[in-house]
Amino acid sequence: MRVVLGLDVGSVSTNLVAMDEGQNVVHSSYLLTAGRPVEAVQEAVADLWRALPSCSVAASGTTGSGRELAAEVLGADVVKNEITSHAVAALSVCPDVRCVLEIGGQDSKVIIVENGVVTDFAMNTVCAAGTGSFLDRQAQRLGIDIRDLGRLALASRNPVRIAGRCAVFAESDMIHKQQMGCSVEDIVRGLCEALVRNYLNNVAKGKAIRQPVFFQGGVAANEGMRKAFEESLGCPVIVPERHKVMGALGAAIIASRQRLKSSRFRGFGLSQTRFESRGFECDGCSNACEVVELVMGESVIARWGGRCGRWERLGAAGA
């Protein structure tokens, strides 16, 4: 089977989607990045190989904040930002979609679509309140599994008010309410409402949100968040089946649109190859850029982080 791969390397999770020629998803995986993106990519590829040992890769695309690094490790044909990828994926599920709400591990975005074309978007700029990591941390603090958060929120009968503007304010409000004796269900529901309020006031500020509205990203698994969005927006919010891997799906679709003779894909052996990334400070000028180079086996395959472009141009086998 010939497949097209989409790989989304985010701050928290690394997701892989494989599509067959008919654009059907034949494999998808969701792994934690755990601060080691290269290993996460290798593991995701090994996982695919175990699931579909006879497949060959026709094209591949990467997205997410680790997309450049992932593209080098994977040998990707396309590198695409996650905003476009998420929009493309939502449009593939529902061609009429007009708004995509996406909340991931470290960032959240809103994408406005008109007639199948992205017309506006925004991403949170300054604040962690309203991202998956914050929910994760609060779940941990309350001693509950993150997967139970949504169910607990729905069980609430009297949600408490939690400040939503800032993660610090939210946390101190939660502690205060907890010490007053409010139930965990009510606090968790209040937290979901606060995050939605913060998202709509900050990220989606001034944007006209029209139906159909899609809700994607890891946080979309939280039923409490979806409910809070529906109540706030006053309209149904659709969580697509593959909400967790929509970025990867979008990257795969974009890669499949390329007319390639052959893919740059490094082959499944990459999961066994030794990759090493090492950093150094350039001493070319007083800026002392933090340059990172990626080494595969013995050779340097890519460098990043220089401001003047001196290091990014790899000479024969590395400058």
Add this chain to the structure above:
Amino acid sequence: MKLTFPHMGDFWVVMRAALDELGLDTVVPPPSSKRTVTLGTRYAPETACFPLKLCLGNMLEAIDMGADAVLMAGGSGPCRFGYYAQVEKQALWDLGKHVDFHVLEPPQTHPRELLGSLAALLGHRCSRVPRALRIGWEKALACDEVLKQSLLLRPREDSPGVTSRLYSKAIHAVDEASSIGDIRRAVNAFVQEAGAHARAQDGGLGLRIGVIGEIFMIMDSFANAGIEEKLGKLGATVDRKMTITGWVRTHLFPWPWKRVPGPDPVKSARPYLNHFVGGDGIESVGYTVLGARENLDGMVHLLPFTCMPEIVAKSVLPQVTQDLGIPVLSLSLDEHTGEVGLMTRLEAFVDLLTARKGATCR
């Protein structure tokens, strides 16, 4: 006296030329770097905006090189910039660096203060002023021309980064030029060399993106993480109306050049923003309206984090977008060096504009 001044993009070229011509000793700070940011953020008030921190870093590095006096622009109005010279002086004096401060206040609001500082600075050198202004102005025009051409050529460059390399070479040639003829030769050399590296057609849709916002963040490519270069590499031609000569015309010497050529951005901002909000807020709105009229595909709006005038502009701009159909991407910048988030937004914005333009073309 050894006089220093912040870079503010390529503006240091103009300052050095004019001050040298006056017979004043100058120290140009070393190119802005991580060290500059580290020094600036350590000694500036935490809540100040990034331009102040970077300028303070420039000053500290120049003082290490022997500078003992600072030339700064002043200002008035709601933007905190008007007070920056005083804050910077205090920060330097607190560090035991008792340098002289020469503040050029805007002539419209503080003519006496301006004349006072000019008199203290110039002394008996008044006879040299016309020649200093002439060479300074010629270099300002040269820097702007090199910039303008680089913005046009970069999306079509045949090898990545060549325009930027030739650009810094040209700016240094302009800096070193001692006659008007040399200045013009430096510009022509750039146009020819960079032009030879430009492909005839960029193959794409020929996106044109305007850059607006707070003037320092626009002009200083170190402060804005090379945003114009990044947009150029993504295939977009950048259109920027706020340049060195424009800034000099409106801020430093509103006479005798008086007005920036072309339609007035302040008048164009009506009815979205009808009065001065400090800094360049009204210009940001006005140039967006003008950008829509000139059929630019979109605008990138740069603001230093916590910049009040630009926050006002930012909250007005969605209405302009809605009425005139010109997309605007606002980017709040500070000392961060992680560029992935910035690239994600720029790439997505270029995708958006491409899809939009592609849809209209069809």
